[in-house]
Amino acid sequence: IFNYVELREQLRAKGRHFRTTSDTEVILHLYDEMGEDCVSALNGDFAFALWDGRRRRMVLTRDRMGVRPLFYTRQGERLYFASEVKALLQAPGVAAEIDPVALDQIFTLWAPIAPRTPFRNIYEIEPASLMIVQEGSVSTRPYWSLEYPDRDAPPRHGDERAAAEELRALLTEATRMRMRADVPVGAYLSGGLDSSITSALAAGMAPGGLRTFSVTFDSAEHDESPFQIEMARALGTHHSAVACGEGDIAAVFPDVIRFTERPILRTAPAPLYKLSSLVREAGLKVVLTGEGADEVFAGYDIFKEARVR
Known part of the structure; x- marks a missing residue:
């Protein structure tokens, strides 16, 4: 809580x-x-x-x-x-x-x-x-529902700057509350926008320095390690990474299914499982992830596909 x-x-x-x-x-x-x-x-x-x-x-x-x-x-x-x-x-x-x-x-x-x-x-x-x-x-x-404004509803703010400031304040307060823990708190750093924002906010609230963690991939198509390294250096975090190849994904997939308890169409939970193992080996039990933005703001293709259907 x-x-x-x-x-x-x-x-x-x-x-x-x-x-x-x-x-x-x-x-x-x-x-x-x-x-x-x-x-x-x-x-x-x-x-x-x-x-x-x-x-x-x-x-x-x-x-x-x-x-x-x-x-x-x-x-x-x-x-x-x-x-x-x-x-x-x-x-x-x-x-x-x-x-x-x-x-x-x-x-x-x-x-x-x-x-x-x-x-x-x-x-x-x-x-x-x-x-x-x-x-x-x-x-x-x-007891609660996520309300979205109607398409024709007027904007809450007159300009983007006011909206950006409100979002910054909400994210800062949310991060502050989550950093309030009895144990050290780390952060995932994928190199994308969500986790980079979360890590940047957390780094400013971690007096002893923030530990960040990421996954690197053998495939250049999926690897974002250059962005991860750039963000870690910019924020001054203590950064660790774990490599993940096709063989690694296949090896951990039975464990992933056991923990998720459902069929999985995407392999993303497998690298996440390896990342969680890296965090545990580092002695941390709490991490900030940046998860949820794509779901709330309909960023995934699956939401667009639903409209096409």
Whole structure:
């Protein structure tokens, strides 16, 4: 929970007493104050289940973008939930069967549309949604949605400079919150715009110097190492890279499928897996990635293809 410090101070002002500095304890106090509406106040990447003993109900929820996974399945009157499908497959009566509709969506859109997963009768809590389980009934509702302006709507700002300044302020604040960690924070640096912006902002907030990590490719068509080196030098980061060839992608692909728990049409997760291993070997557990911009701003070709169809 990135804004747990601010939330904790607000709760203390209301007379709440904390036993730990954990962001998890903040969720408990906030739920006590607001009920399930507390999720609207959370800024972060999260998925959690909360048992309300007084009201005899379970609350399950995920962050707005669905960064953290949360799956569930119903077997008769029982509801099982877990952060991995593999755990649900250990429950009595749960079988690993392919959902053909989800498979069609994967081949068309790269991923199944939530709440579907590739597995029949196994579902995911939708991003920005709440599931309430009480007295044998299960209900879900969204608590947030990403609103896009209509095509004919007037611009929020009169000029591009004002829009750029607002975006800079939002990105700076988002980076500041994510740099607030009990362990060192690194950053991926692909050489592209997204990760370069993230690394540049983080470098200015890392007193001891920022560690950056990247993947290089044997193929000149895919390799962006010159841009990575140029950015690392410009920012003065401690940079590390891991090489990835076709053989490396094939070698790690079984592990990638095991962790993603779905068919993959693009090989990009394989280099990312190797990059994550490099970060772990360097002793870091937290990195900034720059992920999400292409999804939010429809940068991938898949969005254009959907309009053509």
